[in-house]
Amino acid sequence: xxxxxxxxxxxxAQVRADVAHRVQALKARxxxxxxxxxxVGEDPASQVYTRNKVADSxxxxxxxxxxxxxxxxxxxxxxxxxxxxxxxPAVHGILVQLPLPRxxxxxxxxxxxxxxxxxxxxxxASAGALxxxxxGFRPCTPYGCMKMLESIGMTDLKGKHAVVIGRSxxxxxxxxxxxxxxxxxxxxxxxxxxxxAAQTRQADIVVAxxxxxxxxxxxxxxxxxxxxxxxxxxDDAGKLCGDxxxxxxxxxxxxxxPVPGGVGxxxxxxxxxxxxxxxERASA
Ligand SMILES: Nc1nc(=O)c2c([nH]1)NC[C@@H]1CN(c3ccc(C(=O)N[C@@H](CCC(=O)O)C(=O)O)cc3)C=[N+]21
Numbered sequence: 617x618x619x620x621x622x623x624x625x626x627x628x629a630q631v632r633a634d635v636a637h638r639v640q641a642l643k644a645r646x647x648x649x650x651x652x653x654x655x656v657g658e659d660p661a662s663q664v665y666t667r668n669k670v671a672d673s674x675x676x677x678x679x680x681x682x683x684x685x686x687x688x689x690x691x692x693x694x695x696x697x698x699x700x701x702x703x704x705p706a707v708h709g710i711l712v713q714l715p716l717p718r719x720x721x722x723x724x725x726x727x728x729x730x731x732x733x734x735x736x737x738x739x740x741a742s743a744g745a746l747x748x749x750x751x752g753f754r755p756c757t758p759y760g761c762m763k764m765l766e767s768i769g770m771t772d773l774k775g776k777h778a779v780v781i782g783r784s785x786x787x788x789x790x791x792x793x794x795x796x797x798x799x800x801x802x803x804x805x806x807x808x809x810x811x812x813a814a815q816t817r818q819a820d821i822v823v824a825x826x827x828x829x830x831x832x833x834x835x836x837x838x839x840x841x842x843x844x845x846x847x848x849x850x851d852d853a854g855k856l857c858g859d860x861x862x863x864x865x866x867x868x869x870x871x872x873x874p875v876p877g878g879v880g881x882x883x884x885x886x887x888x889x890x891x892x893x894x895x896e897r898a899s900a
Contacts, residue, residue, distance in 0.1 A: 619843070619869040622764045624878040628885035631763065632676050635888045639677035642895055649895030650679035651709040651735065651887075652701055656694065656720070657687040662713050669711065672884050678891055691720045695728050702730040708895035709735035711887070732897065735890035738786060746793050753890045758791035760882030761823060761844050762798065768871055770821070770842065773800035779816050781805045781832065781859070782825035787846055791823055812836070824859035834864035842871045846879050 642649055651673050655666045666682050673680035685694070694712075701707050710733045716722045726734075731741035737755035745752025770776070778800040782788035788804060795802045805815050813836040816822050824832045825846035837843065847859030858875030866872050873879055 619866045619872040620768075622768060622844075622871055622873045622878065624760075624764065624873060624881040627764060627767050628760075628881035631882070631885040632672070632888060635678070635885075635892050636676040638892045638896065642892070642899065643677065645899065647895060647899045648679050648706070649709075649892055650681070650707050651711065651891045652681045652683060652707050654683050654685070654694070654697070654710070654712045656685045656689050656713075657717050659715070662715075666713050668884060669887060672888060673891065676888055676892075678888060687717050689717075691725065694720065694725060698725070698728045702728075702733060705898070707733065708898055709733055709887075709891040711736050733894055735887060735894055737790070737890065743785070743790070746790055749797060753894070754794065754886075755786050755790045756886035756890065757787050757825075757846060757879060757883045758794050759886040759889075760879055761791060761846065762794050763886070764844060764873060764879070764882060765798075765821070765842070768842070771798070773798040773821070776820040777801045777803070777818055778821040778823065779803045779805060779819035780823045780825065781812065781816070782823075782827075782846070784825065787825040788823075791825065791846075795821070795823075826859050828859060829857055830861045831859040832865060833861045834868045837865055837868045839868055840870045841868070843869045843873070844879065845873050845875050847875060848880065 639649055653666050653669050655662055670680040670682045701710050710729050712725055726738045729739055731739050734742050734753050737753040742752045746754055778795040780788050780792050783804055783806045792802050792804045803815055805812055816836040817838055819841055821842045823844045829849045843865055845858035845860040849857050851857045856876050
């Protein structure tokens with residue numbers, strides 16, 4: 617069997633087109649939706665990512681500002697800037713790019729963002745809202761993964777067993793909650809799981825979110841399973857690759873997401889969805 621690709625670039629383009637419509641509708645009511653992205657420090661990857669986020673936003677008609685600050689910015693200054701943005705009615709979404717410099721407490725900085733502007737979905741209030749099924753902002757990566765499942769007709773996951781590999785606060789844990797909300801039976805595996813393959817072989821859906829190459833190989837996948845690869849790694853040749861042994865798993869799975877061109881573009885697209893959503897809620 618050869619799996620079909622879930623094309624993250626194509627799906628992200630559809631999502632952006634939908635966001636662009638919503639932007640136009642808000643603008644017609646005199647509201648310019650706006651995202652502010654904060655980058656502290658000089659990390660080259662973060663510079664690329666944040667520039668992409670601003671470019672994506674502008675492409676859909678969303679206003680976006682990238683604010684860059686030096687590595688030695690004090691945490692107090694960053695918190696003060698966040699407080700200003702919280703109070704600014706022209707700003708609907710605030711994203712603080714991670715990782716922050718080591719002298720800052722990322723947790724405290726994220727909690728300083730007003731929950732109604734937390735378009736990353738990283739605030740404890742957003743996590744709590746997801747946990748209890750209240751409206752809030754969902755973290756962009758797992759939200760994008762759910763959209764990818766929907767795109768292949770997997771909306772209600774009743775009767776499906778989903779296995780999530782990884783338990784991070786930004787992917788694994790919220791992913792498990794979203795799958796659960798869609799009625800899947802969910803198993804969360806992690807570094808302390810004794811026999812990972814025994815778990816993944818039971819899965820109709822596997823989400824790999826570890827950050828390590830070849831975490832999921834063909835022998836670990838039930839024939840016909842759907843495989844979502846959240847990983848972002850480099851192979852020995854320096855090429856971008858995911859957590860899944862794509863070459864092997866594609867012959868076993870029914871659907872698989874590529875890296876690049878899979879979850880990454882969807883993560884970026886869902887940030888735009890959260891931002892237009894924030895602006896709509898603020899002006900409702
Ligand atoms: N506050 C915060 N929010 C984030 O969402 C956040 C963050 N900090 N810090 C860093 C990570 C990383 N991240 C990516 C999203 C999309 C791609 C992406 O679009 N990747 C392309 C390839 C990019 C390439 O070629 O390098 C793809 O998979 O096709 C990559 C990385 C968001 N992050």
